[in-house]
Amino acid sequence: MTIFGWGVFKGMMVTLKNFLTSYFRKPDEGGIFTVQYPEEREKAIENFRNFPFLVYDGSPEKIRCVACGICERECPPKCIHIEMEIDVAGKPTRKPAVFDIDYGLCMNCGMCEEVCPFDSIFMDHAFEVTAPERNEGLVRNKKELSKSNEYFQKVRPTLASSIDQKRKAAEEKKKAAAAPQGVGGQAQPPQGQEPK
Amino acid sequence: MQNLLSSIDMIFVTAKAWVLSLLALFLPKWLIILASITISGVVILCLGPVIMMYLTLLERKLIGRIQNRYGPNRVGKWGLLQPIADGIKMFTKEDIVPANADKIVHLLAPIAIVVPALMIFLVVPFGKSMTAVNLNIGLLYFIAVSSITILPIFMGSWASRNKYSLLGGMRTAAQMISYEIPMTLAVVPAIMMSQSLSTNAIVLSQAGGCGLNWFIFTPWGIVGFIIFFLCATAECNRPPFDLPEAESELVAGFHTEYSGMKFALFYMAEYMNAFTLCGIAATLFLGGWQGPFLPSWVWFFGKTFVLICVMIWFRGTFPRFRVDHLMGFAWKFLLPLTLVNILLTALWQFTSNLVAWIGSILVLGISLWTLVKLNRTFVPEKRHYPLES
Numbered sequence: 001m002t003i004f005g006w007g008v009f010k011g012m013m014v015t016l017k018n019f020l021t022s023y024f025r026k027p028d029e030g031g032i033f034t035v036q037y038p039e040e041r042e043k044a045i046e047n048f049r050n051f052p053f054l055v056y057d058g059s060p061e062k063i064r065c066v067a068c069g070i071c072e073r074e075c076p077p078k079c080i081h082i083e084m085e086i087d088v089a090g091k092p093t094r095k096p097a098v099f100d101i102d103y104g105l106c107m108n109c110g111m112c113e114e115v116c117p118f119d120s121i122f123m124d125h126a127f128e129v130t131a132p133e134r135n136e137g138l139v140r141n142k143k144e145l146s147k148s149n150e151y152f153q154k155v156r157p158t159l160a161s162s163i164d165q166k167r168k169a170a171e172e173k174k175k176a177a178a179a180p181q182g183v184g185g186q187a188q189p190p191q192g193q194e195p196k
Numbered sequence: 197m198q199n200l201l202s203s204i205d206m207i208f209v210t211a212k213a214w215v216l217s218l219l220a221l222f223l224p225k226w227l228i229i230l231a232s233i234t235i236s237g238v239v240i241l242c243l244g245p246v247i248m249m250y251l252t253l254l255e256r257k258l259i260g261r262i263q264n265r266y267g268p269n270r271v272g273k274w275g276l277l278q279p280i281a282d283g284i285k286m287f288t289k290e291d292i293v294p295a296n297a298d299k300i301v302h303l304l305a306p307i308a309i310v311v312p313a314l315m316i317f318l319v320v321p322f323g324k325s326m327t328a329v330n331l332n333i334g335l336l337y338f339i340a341v342s343s344i345t346i347l348p349i350f351m352g353s354w355a356s357r358n359k360y361s362l363l364g365g366m367r368t369a370a371q372m373i374s375y376e377i378p379m380t381l382a383v384v385p386a387i388m389m390s391q392s393l394s395t396n397a398i399v400l401s402q403a404g405g406c407g408l409n410w411f412i413f414t415p416w417g418i419v420g421f422i423i424f425f426l427c428a429t430a431e432c433n434r435p436p437f438d439l440p441e442a443e444s445e446l447v448a449g450f451h452t453e454y455s456g457m458k459f460a461l462f463y464m465a466e467y468m469n470a471f472t473l474c475g476i477a478a479t480l481f482l483g484g485w486q487g488p489f490l491p492s493w494v495w496f497f498g499k500t501f502v503l504i505c506v507m508i509w510f511r512g513t514f515p516r517f518r519v520d521h522l523m524g525f526a527w528k529f530l531l532p533l534t535l536v537n538i539l540l541t542a543l544w545q546f547t548s549n550l551v552a553w554i555g556s557i558l559v560l561g562i563s564l565w566t567l568v569k570l571n572r573t574f575v576p577e578k579r580h581y582p583l584e585s
Contacts, residue, residue, distance in 0.1 A: 022264050033264065
C-alpha cells in the first residue's frame, strides 16, 4: 500500500525540479530552450532557403543571368519580371535590363533555383524582409537582388562550392573543345542541375 | 546592536509617530486621530493593489520557470514594469456590458468584491505593533469578512446573464461555503491554545524559544496548518480548486462577461485574498512576525511570500478537481480531520510533552488511515469478455 498523498508529493517534486533546473541546465538537458529572438539567434541551417537572389562573379556587371526567362515562366505565382537588354544595334545582349522580383508575391518555393540552367538564381537566407508599402517596398529590382558569389559561398557553402566546381569543369571542357575546332558554335549550357 | 535591530524593527511605527507629532504642531487633537486613521488606511489601500500587481508578475515568472520558459522579461529589467503595462492596458480597454445584463448589479459586483479583500488587511499583523486595528475579535472578523467574497462573485455571475457565468457562480457558492467550514474549524486549535481571538494575541502567544515557538511545530499545529492552507487555496479559487473559473469548461467562469478594469478588479480581489489568507495562515501557525534576528516585518512578509509561492507551486503542478471530488474532499475528509484535530488540541493541554506527542501521532495516524479507507473511491472490478472461439 502506498502512503496517502505520495503521488501529490511526487508531482510537486517534479515541478520543483523543473523550476530549479531551469536556472542552470542547458537547453537539451532540461533547461530553458527559448531563444530570445532579436538578441539571440539560432544559427541558420545551410539548406534553409527563403527569397531568391541573383549571383554575379566579381563585379555586378558580370551577372550570371542571361535573361532567358525560364524562371519567369516557371514561377508559380508569377512574381518574376525580366526584360532583356538590347544594345545600340538593336541586338539582344543576353543580359537582363530589368529583373524584378515581388517578394510580397513570392511563395519561397525555390522553383526558379531548380529550373535555372545558368546557376544564376538561388535562394537566400535573409528572412527579415519588411516594407511599409505592399506594392513598392517589397518589389526588389536587379540592383538589390544582385549579390556576389562570395556572399553565396558564405550563405550556402556546400551548394556554392559544388556549383563553382561544375562551372569550372564546364569552362575547361569548353576551352578544350574550342582549341582544336576553333569557333565551335554557341556555348553549351551546363548539364541539368545536380540534385541538391 | 540590539538597539539598531529594534529601531529597524519599529521603523514604520516610528515613521508614523513622527509624522503625527509633526502634524500635532498645528492641528487640533481630533484631527490627529483622523490623520492617524487616514495614514493607516492609505498605506493599506496602496499596499493591496501594489502587492496584487507584483503577485501577478511573480506568479507568471514562477509558472514560467516550472514550465521551462522565461516569464515576462521584456518590459523593464526582469519584466519589473510588466504589471504597470498590464494596468495601462486594462484601463484603456473597452468596457463591454452584455445587452441583457442587469447593468447596476453588473457594475456593482467588481466594486464590491474589492472591499472585503481590502478589509481583511485591517487585522493582519504585519509586524510588531503594526496591526492597523487591534480588534479583540480579529479572527472572527477575518472569517466573517472573507466569507462576504462569495456575494459579489455571485452578483457578477448572476447579473451577466450568461450560462457559463452562472455555472461558475453556482460552483463558487458551493465551493466557498463548503470550504469555509473546515477552514473555520482548523483555526479553532490556534484560538484554543492562545485563548484569544485577537490576531495580535495569537502571535504573542507563539513567542519564546528564540522566536521559533510556532504552532506548526506541534502535531495539531501542522495538521491545522495544512488543512487551513488547503482551504485557503480553495477559498481564493486558486488551482487546483479553480472550478469557478475553469477555463476548459466554463470559458472564464463568473468573470466571462467582464472586460477591462472590471475584470482587473476581480483579479485584484483574488490576489489580495491570496495574500491575506497566506498572511493569516502565517499568523496563526507560523508565528506571524516572530522569528530570530531579522526585523519582525521581514519575517512576516517572508513567511507570507513563501506560502504564496507554495500556492503558485500548486498551480504549476496539479490539474483541476472534479466537482464531486472537491465537495467530497471538504466534507468527507477535511471536516472530520479538523474535528479530530480539535480533540487533539484539547488533549495536548492536559498531558505531558512526550505522551502528548506519541498519543497525538497515534490518534492522527489512526484517524487518517480510517478516513482514507472510508474515502476510497469504489472501482468496479474490470470485466472481461472472452472472445467466442
